[in-house]
Amino acid sequence: MTARLQALATYVPCWGDERRRTAGPDEDAITMAVAAGRAAITAAGRPVDRVVLVTRDLPTLEGSAEAVLIAGLDLGSDVLATIVVGGAPAALDLAASADPGTLAIAVDVSGAAGAAAVVVGGTDGATLEAWTRIERSLPVLVRDAQGEVFDYADPRLLRVRGVGAAMTALGLDTKPVAVAGLSAKDAASYVEGKPAHPPTTGASSALFALACALDANASGTVVATEQGTATAARLTAGRTARATHSPAPRALPKRRSIADADIKISLPAYERAFDGKVRLAAGQCSKCGNLDLPQRYRCSECGAEASSSLAALPRDATVYTAVSVHVPVPGLLTPYDLAIVNLGDSGVRLLAPVTDAEPGTTLIGDSGSVVLRRIAVRAGVPDYGYAFVPAEGAR
Amino acid sequence: MRRVAVVGAGMTPFAEHFDLGIKDLLPMAVTEAIDAVDKGLDRADINAAWFGELVSTDGFAAGILADQCGLVDIPVSHLENACATGNDTLRNAFYAVASGYVDIALVAGADKVRETSSQTTFWDWMAMTRDMAWDYPLGLVAPANFALHAQRYLYESGATREHMAMVAVKNHANAVPNPKAQMRFEVTMEQVLSAPIVVAPFGLYDCTPQSDGAAALVICAEDVVDRYTDKPVWIRGVGLGLDRVMHQHKADMTTFPATVKAAKAAYQMAGIDPSEIGVAEVHDCFSTIEMISYEDLGFVPRFGAAKALEAGETTMTGRLPVNPSGGLKAKGHPPGATGIAQCYEIFGQLRGTAANQVASAPTLGLAHNIGGPTAVAAVTVLGTAKP
Numbered sequence: 001m002t003a004r005l006q007a008l009a010t011y012v013p014c015w016g017d018e019r020r021r022t023a024g025p026d027e028d029a030i031t032m033a034v035a036a037g038r039a040a041i042t043a044a045g046r047p048v049d050r051v052v053l054v055t056r057d058l059p060t061l062e063g064s065a066e067a068v069l070i071a072g073l074d075l076g077s078d079v080l081a082t083i084v085v086g087g088a089p090a091a092l093d094l095a096a097s098a099d100p101g102t103l104a105i106a107v108d109v110s111g112a113a114g115a116a117a118v119v120v121g122g123t124d125g126a127t128l129e130a131w132t133r134i135e136r137s138l139p140v141l142v143r144d145a146q147g148e149v150f151d152y153a154d155p156r157l158l159r160v161r162g163v164g165a166a167m168t169a170l171g172l173d174t175k176p177v178a179v180a181g182l183s184a185k186d187a188a189s190y191v192e193g194k195p196a197h198p199p200t201t202g203a204s205s206a207l208f209a210l211a212c213a214l215d216a217n218a219s220g221t222v223v224a225t226e227q228g229t230a231t232a233a234r235l236t237a238g239r240t241a242r243a244t245h246s247p248a249p250r251a252l253p254k255r256r257s258i259a260d261a262d263i264k265i266s267l268p269a270y271e272r273a274f275d276g277k278v279r280l281a282a283g284q285c286s287k288c289g290n291l292d293l294p295q296r297y298r299c300s301e302c303g304a305e306a307s308s309s310l311a312a313l314p315r316d317a318t319v320y321t322a323v324s325v326h327v328p329v330p331g332l333l334t335p336y337d338l339a340i341v342n343l344g345d346s347g348v349r350l351l352a353p354v355t356d357a358e359p360g361t362t363l364i365g366d367s368g369s370v371v372l373r374r375i376a377v378r379a380g381v382p383d384y385g386y387a388f389v390p391a392e393g394a395r
Numbered sequence: 396m397r398r399v400a401v402v403g404a405g406m407t408p409f410a411e412h413f414d415l416g417i418k419d420l421l422p423m424a425v426t427e428a429i430d431a432v433d434k435g436l437d438r439a440d441i442n443a444a445w446f447g448e449l450v451s452t453d454g455f456a457a458g459i460l461a462d463q464c465g466l467v468d469i470p471v472s473h474l475e476n477a478c479a480t481g482n483d484t485l486r487n488a489f490y491a492v493a494s495g496y497v498d499i500a501l502v503a504g505a506d507k508v509r510e511t512s513s514q515t516t517f518w519d520w521m522a523m524t525r526d527m528a529w530d531y532p533l534g535l536v537a538p539a540n541f542a543l544h545a546q547r548y549l550y551e552s553g554a555t556r557e558h559m560a561m562v563a564v565k566n567h568a569n570a571v572p573n574p575k576a577q578m579r580f581e582v583t584m585e586q587v588l589s590a591p592i593v594v595a596p597f598g599l600y601d602c603t604p605q606s607d608g609a610a611a612l613v614i615c616a617e618d619v620v621d622r623y624t625d626k627p628v629w630i631r632g633v634g635l636g637l638d639r640v641m642h643q644h645k646a647d648m649t650t651f652p653a654t655v656k657a658a659k660a661a662y663q664m665a666g667i668d669p670s671e672i673g674v675a676e677v678h679d680c681f682s683t684i685e686m687i688s689y690e691d692l693g694f695v696p697r698f699g700a701a702k703a704l705e706a707g708e709t710t711m712t713g714r715l716p717v718n719p720s721g722g723l724k725a726k727g728h729p730p731g732a733t734g735i736a737q738c739y740e741i742f743g744q745l746r747g748t749a750a751n752q753v754a755s756a757p758t759l760g761l762a763h764n765i766g767g768p769t770a771v772a773a774v775t776v777l778g779t780a781k782p
Contacts, residue, residue: 258514259514261514261515261517261518262518263518263531263532264518264522264527264531265527265532266527266528269527269528270528272528273528273529277528277529293643294526294528294529300644320547320648321543321544321546321547321550321648322543322546323539323542323543323546323594323595324592324594324595325534325536325538325539325594326591326592326593326594326595327536327538327593327594329517329534329536330514330515330517330518331518332534336534338533338534338535338539338543340543340642340643340648349643349644350643351529351530351533351535351641351642351643352533353533353534360595364546364547364550375532375533376532376533376534378532383532385529385532385533
């Protein structure tokens, strides 16, 4: 099996340091998958027919995570999305075996956080050919149904009988150009030269490894490992469109939480708002063209009733007004900033939390963009919507 | 249409009344209002009552007023219109009396904000005023909703936090002589400016406290007014205005169109110009809101509030004393009672009996509320001269 990589996009959160990125409190597997996936689709410049997400950080929205993923990517609601539980080998196998028209995404949330996505298809991208794999069991790390991690805590055992034995069993004839699933230090002994190293070690590291090799214009073997398992694929350099989101790392602001609060949710209200809120789409009046966000029964401009349909809104944004909430609010981390932003030149404003920025630093007139985030968890339900991210160095 | 006068007014102190329930506070205010009628009033003479309350803490609101105040034999209606509830309750009772269907009406307002944990209050009150899907989960707490306006107002008008602090200093000083006020202490500019930030740009002293309390008015038709007093205070004008509900839909956040509309209606009914107002109780839940309201009520030109504060125009000795009671800022703010208590204050000011009496003997006074997601405002104009 050989796949052509039309586009590859990578995403790391802004929080953390040069060594390791941390997911923000409003990020999860779905929001990070959407960030990487949207960038890949844009870079490919073509729609996709199906979406596969590989992660071991299980989204908690049973039966709805796929819907949020599809809506966040602004794909048709008939597009099939599948979530696969797996690590780096599963992600590399997926990328090598996916049919043209597939968006393959891999995400890591816990531990070093990151996400990467490839669009398979096209005619002139790099090719990735599945080659060989080895399945063995050495469960040094396991996760129970609630997601709690149990660590056998024997890194030497993992190095020798896990990765070491798996690499030997693969029987590679030459050193790989990139290895995923390992720390930079552990990977150094296996790879040729000193290539760039993935910022994660889970599922997404396989696609980050591809990105490292592509950016070095390297051809050769790419290996992905996870505990006792390893898989190898052959990469041949090509013209794969690339997108990278890697803002300068910064420390998570110190914020406090005084108490949990039951933030109520109305599921009928959630369901009615879902498409507009997760796709960032306003109701556009068929009579006068006016945009109303949220969509409404009666047009605020011409009064036409029941005659609007959803229209995507621009995502570039400028702050009209912004505040910083310092008083402790149960259930929320304080301080937090809220802004009303103008969305492009649409005339539509959005009330949004400010994210990826130190609280209190957002000012009227700042420019940036809005991105899908988990705005709140309400009675256990993750509630997704758009947050404002100030542009780096915009001021 | 008949002319309508206020003949009695009463209120409980505003405070954290942990020891008093709504069933205690309401009859206290109602009885004080009835007892304040100069020539006496038998409560059996009251034809109907209107009760403003935002959150019913002990169940069915209208029934509690009827039951606890000995008024079960007359019709009682409950009204809720966010923080404009008080003045809007008076407005509805006024219409009933003016129309000729009711001769004597009781207008009461009350709320027990401190009846639930201050921690749950945030989410309870947000649930009343926010879109459940779009705004509620964001944590747009009440100070934040007003701060969105304040930030834009400061940005466009050039006013500063020092001007906001002048409002707090003034209103705290005004509350000191008022035995009904919750915060009877003075604050300095420095204290206001160095206080912990609640929601920027509001520090602690820019914000109203959480309060419990009740207030009541007795109003009657001109036909019967002589039976009750020789010094009626006439309801000269009432107005209510609304605006788009969600903040992202308000085109210009440096002004409150709801106030502009309510004031216009009240001035028109009174046949007066805002410059004729001699004393005013203005909604100052947050210091900047008093400033914006000066402009929306027509007291000063647009973006002229800072200059007026610098000149001391709204202090007790200025050309238009604002919030002689201490305002929401220092007297307190149990929302359903707030507007009624403002009219209690103006009633006293126009009769020369207020605790913190304006020296200039005003003949026209104004009460103003802006409420909820800054989408509703109510204005009442009271005067000593019969319209």
